[in-house]
Amino acid sequence: MAAVVAEAPSAENPPSGHQTAGAVPVHRVLRFELVKQFSPWRTRLLILICWLGPAIVVIGIDQQANLPSDTLFGRELHATAWAAPLVALGFSGTWGLPLITSLVAGDVFASEDRLGTWRHLLVAVRSHRRIFAAKALASLSVIVLLVAGLIASSLVGGLIAAGSHPLIGLDGHTLAAGDAAGRILLAWACALAPTLALAGIGLLGSVALGRSPMGLLLPVIVGLGMQVAQMLPLPVAVRLALPGYAFISWNGLFAEPEQLSPLLIGVAVSLIWAAAATALAYLLFVRRDFTNLTHDGSGRKALAMGALPLIGVFALCAGVIAGATGATGSGIDQAGLQRSLATEFAHLYRLQEQQLHRPPVTETQLQASASCVKAEGLSAQEGPGDDWRCTVSWHVPGAALTGQAIYQLDVTPNGRYIADGDGPKEVNGYFLVHTADGDVPNPLWQFDGNVDLLATP
Structure with a gap:
C-alpha cells in the first residue's frame, strides 16, 4: 500500500517510463x-x-x-x-x-x-x-x-x-x-x-x-x-x-x-x-x-x-x-473621552428636544462640553475602567442658563463606553421621557459611545 x-x-x-498525464x-x-x-x-x-x-x-x-x-x-x-x-x-x-x-x-x-x-x-x-x-x-x-x-x-x-x-x-x-x-x-x-x-x-x-x-x-x-x-x-x-x-x-x-x-x-x-x-x-x-x-x-x-x-x-x-x-499607551485618555461624550450628548439632546416637541436647536447653540475624572482624580487620568465620572455642561436654549448632567462611564479597553445617566431626573435620570404623545425611551438615560484609539489631539 x-x-x-x-x-x-x-x-x-x-511516473517514469510512461507518458505524463x-x-x-x-x-x-x-x-x-x-x-x-x-x-x-x-x-x-x-x-x-x-x-x-x-x-x-x-x-x-x-x-x-x-x-x-x-x-x-x-x-x-x-x-x-x-x-x-x-x-x-x-x-x-x-x-x-x-x-x-x-x-x-x-x-x-x-x-x-x-x-x-x-x-x-x-x-x-x-x-x-x-x-x-x-x-x-x-x-x-x-x-x-x-x-x-x-x-x-x-x-x-x-x-x-x-x-x-x-x-x-x-x-x-x-x-x-x-x-x-x-x-x-x-x-x-x-x-x-x-x-x-x-x-x-x-x-x-x-x-x-x-x-x-x-x-x-x-x-x-x-x-x-x-x-x-x-x-x-x-x-x-x-x-x-x-x-x-x-x-x-x-x-x-x-x-x-x-x-x-x-x-x-x-x-x-x-x-x-x-x-x-x-x-x-x-x-x-x-x-x-x-x-x-x-x-x-x-x-x-x-x-x-x-x-x-x-x-x-x-x-x-x-x-x-x-x-x-506613535501609539504606545491604551489610546483612552481624558481629552478624547471628554470630546466624544460632549459630541454624543449634544446630538442626543437635540433628539430629546424633538421628542418633547420643542423648538429645534443646534450643536453650536448648545456648546456642550464635558469634564471627566477617573477614580476621583487619585490615579492616572487615562485607560479603561468603570470608575470614570463625567459632568456634561451646555447652554440651555432660550435661557441664560448653563445646564449640567452627571454620567457614570464604564470604558472598555477597546474604546467602547457605556454612559449611565445620574441626574438630573428631567434630563438623564429616568429611562422614559413624558411627551404629549405618551412615554418614549429617553435617549440621554443610557447610551453607547466609542473613543477613537488613534485619535490625535
Missing part, C-alpha cells in the same frame, strides 16, 4: 470539493442555523422586555431593524465566525487523513498544488455562504420584529435607513478579513496536525484567545496587531466623522495574517510525505513552520503600527 502511494503520479512526480483542472477539483463540503449533515445543519437562527433569535428577543444592552446596539433592538445585523455581528465575531472557520477550514484536510483517502485523491488529481487550491477555495465558498446567511437572516428578523426606522450612531447622530444599510454591509465586509485570517489558521492546523482534534479546534482557540486579549489593558499597537481587533473596529463606521484608521489597520493586519497562514499551510502540504498512511501531524513541525512564523508576523505588525502611529 505504501508503494502505491509513493508511486502515485502527480505534477511534481510523474496532465493534471486535472482546478475547476473540476473545486466542483468535487464543493460536493464533499456540502455532503455531510454537519455542513447542512450549519447552513440551516446560519440562515434561520439569527431571525428566530431576534424575533424572540423582541418578545422579551430585557434587551442585550451589554452588546453594542443591543439596546436598540426594539427600536429599529438595522440594529439586528450589528448585534449578530458582535456575537459572530466572538463565537460564531471562529466556530464556522473551525468546522469548515479546520477539517478540510484532516478529513482525508481520517478517511484514508489521500491515495485516491492524489492518483485522480495528480497535483498537490491544485488539490490545495481547490480545498482552500471550497472552504472559502462555504464560509462566504454562511456569513451571507447570518446577514440576511438577522436583517429579516429585525424587519419583522421592529421595522425599518432610523438608527442612532455611536456619536448620537441619526442614520437613515439607506445610510445604515450601507454601513452595515461594509461592517460585515470588513469582518470577513479576520474571518479569512481564522480560516487560514484553520487550513494550517488541518494540514499540520492531521487527524489530531487540535487542528479542528485551532481557529476557535485562537479566536477566543484574541477576544480575551482585546479585553486586557494592552497597548494600542499590540491590540491592532491581532486580527481579532477587526471584529471590533467596525464600530468606527457608525460615528461621524468615521473612525477609519483603526478599521483600515485592523483589516490590513487580518489580511496579512490570512496570507501568511495560508502560505504556511501550502508549504507544509506540498512538502508532506504521503507515504505515511498513519500521519497524525508533527508537533515539532507545526511549531517550527506554523506557530513561530505567525508570532513573528504579530511582532512585525505591532512594531510597524507603533512606529507609524
Whole structure:
C-alpha cells in the first residue's frame, strides 16, 4: 500500500517510463470539493442555523422586555431593524465566525487523513498544488455562504420584529435607513478579513496536525484567545496587531466623522495574517510525505513552520503600527473621552428636544462640553475602567442658563463606553421621557459611545 502511494503520479512526480498525464483542472477539483463540503449533515445543519437562527433569535428577543444592552446596539433592538445585523455581528465575531472557520477550514484536510483517502485523491488529481487550491477555495465558498446567511437572516428578523426606522450612531447622530444599510454591509465586509485570517489558521492546523482534534479546534482557540486579549489593558499597537481587533473596529463606521484608521489597520493586519497562514499551510502540504498512511501531524513541525512564523508576523505588525502611529499607551485618555461624550450628548439632546416637541436647536447653540475624572482624580487620568465620572455642561436654549448632567462611564479597553445617566431626573435620570404623545425611551438615560484609539489631539 505504501508503494502505491509513493508511486502515485502527480505534477511534481510523474511516473517514469510512461507518458505524463496532465493534471486535472482546478475547476473540476473545486466542483468535487464543493460536493464533499456540502455532503455531510454537519455542513447542512450549519447552513440551516446560519440562515434561520439569527431571525428566530431576534424575533424572540423582541418578545422579551430585557434587551442585550451589554452588546453594542443591543439596546436598540426594539427600536429599529438595522440594529439586528450589528448585534449578530458582535456575537459572530466572538463565537460564531471562529466556530464556522473551525468546522469548515479546520477539517478540510484532516478529513482525508481520517478517511484514508489521500491515495485516491492524489492518483485522480495528480497535483498537490491544485488539490490545495481547490480545498482552500471550497472552504472559502462555504464560509462566504454562511456569513451571507447570518446577514440576511438577522436583517429579516429585525424587519419583522421592529421595522425599518432610523438608527442612532455611536456619536448620537441619526442614520437613515439607506445610510445604515450601507454601513452595515461594509461592517460585515470588513469582518470577513479576520474571518479569512481564522480560516487560514484553520487550513494550517488541518494540514499540520492531521487527524489530531487540535487542528479542528485551532481557529476557535485562537479566536477566543484574541477576544480575551482585546479585553486586557494592552497597548494600542499590540491590540491592532491581532486580527481579532477587526471584529471590533467596525464600530468606527457608525460615528461621524468615521473612525477609519483603526478599521483600515485592523483589516490590513487580518489580511496579512490570512496570507501568511495560508502560505504556511501550502508549504507544509506540498512538502508532506504521503507515504505515511498513519500521519497524525508533527508537533515539532507545526511549531517550527506554523506557530513561530505567525508570532513573528504579530511582532512585525505591532512594531510597524507603533512606529507609524506613535501609539504606545491604551489610546483612552481624558481629552478624547471628554470630546466624544460632549459630541454624543449634544446630538442626543437635540433628539430629546424633538421628542418633547420643542423648538429645534443646534450643536453650536448648545456648546456642550464635558469634564471627566477617573477614580476621583487619585490615579492616572487615562485607560479603561468603570470608575470614570463625567459632568456634561451646555447652554440651555432660550435661557441664560448653563445646564449640567452627571454620567457614570464604564470604558472598555477597546474604546467602547457605556454612559449611565445620574441626574438630573428631567434630563438623564429616568429611562422614559413624558411627551404629549405618551412615554418614549429617553435617549440621554443610557447610551453607547466609542473613543477613537488613534485619535490625535
